[in-house]
Amino acid sequence: MRRERRQHARRAKSIRLRFDADGEEHRAVTATVSPTGAFVKASYIPERGATVTFREVYNHHARIFLRGEVSWVLATPTLDRPDTGFGLRLIEVFTQDDPGALEEFLRYFDPALATPIDIQYEERPNGVCAVYRFEAREVQEPAEAQPVAEAPEDDDLEELATVDLANELARLDREQARSAPPPPRAPAAPSP
Numbered sequence: 001m002r003r004e005r006r007q008h009a010r011r012a013k014s015i016r017l018r019f020d021a022d023g024e025e026h027r028a029v030t031a032t033v034s035p036t037g038a039f040v041k042a043s044y045i046p047e048r049g050a051t052v053t054f055r056e057v058y059n060h061h062a063r064i065f066l067r068g069e070v071s072w073v074l075a076t077p078t079l080d081r082p083d084t085g086f087g088l089r090l091i092e093v094f095t096q097d098d099p100g101a102l103e104e105f106l107r108y109f110d111p112a113l114a115t116p117i118d119i120q121y122e123e124r125p126n127g128v129c130a131v132y133r134f135e136a137r138e139v140q141e142p143a144e145a146q147p148v149a150e151a152p153e154d155d156d157l158e159e160l161a162t163v164d165l166a167n168e169l170a171r172l173d174r175e176q177a178r179s180a181p182p183p184p185r186a187p188a189a190p191s192p
Contacts, residue, residue, distance in 0.1 A: 010034045013109070017054035017066065021046055028054070031083065035110050036134055037071070041085040045075045051091070062101030067091045090134040094122075099130035106132055 010032040017028045028042035054066040068088040095102045120131050
């Protein structure tokens, strides 16, 4: 069964992140982001359904924390998908540092974010945090139970266009023929 189409467009965005798992610090980087999720390239792959909290030092002064749920995993690289990683459903981003830095990070993450940004302040065990919660994405569950897929559908990684290779090659040949210089003319015969 095919999954539903995405509600939001994804953009290529590289954000370096760190997270702790199994008693070790791991590094990761986002490849694509949307207002509700991200594809995170990493060598350590958390389990599907795990909640992960990432750390990022934004602009060298504010510690930003990004929390999300692992929605799918790509643990084995292939020729078509050479990066291991996982899909992340974003839950919240927060900081104890400057709330302005949080707003700046959110604008970097999603330039189309509605103004004003709904940043809330919450008392947490480690102090007061400025918090932004990502919109919840409604996912329709299939009526019958399905086995958990390790790899996502093709359209979960990239929105690929279907190409008719024969027609595309013919079109490129026509364009090349039009842009090629005309063949040299034979010298004209002298007139008697």
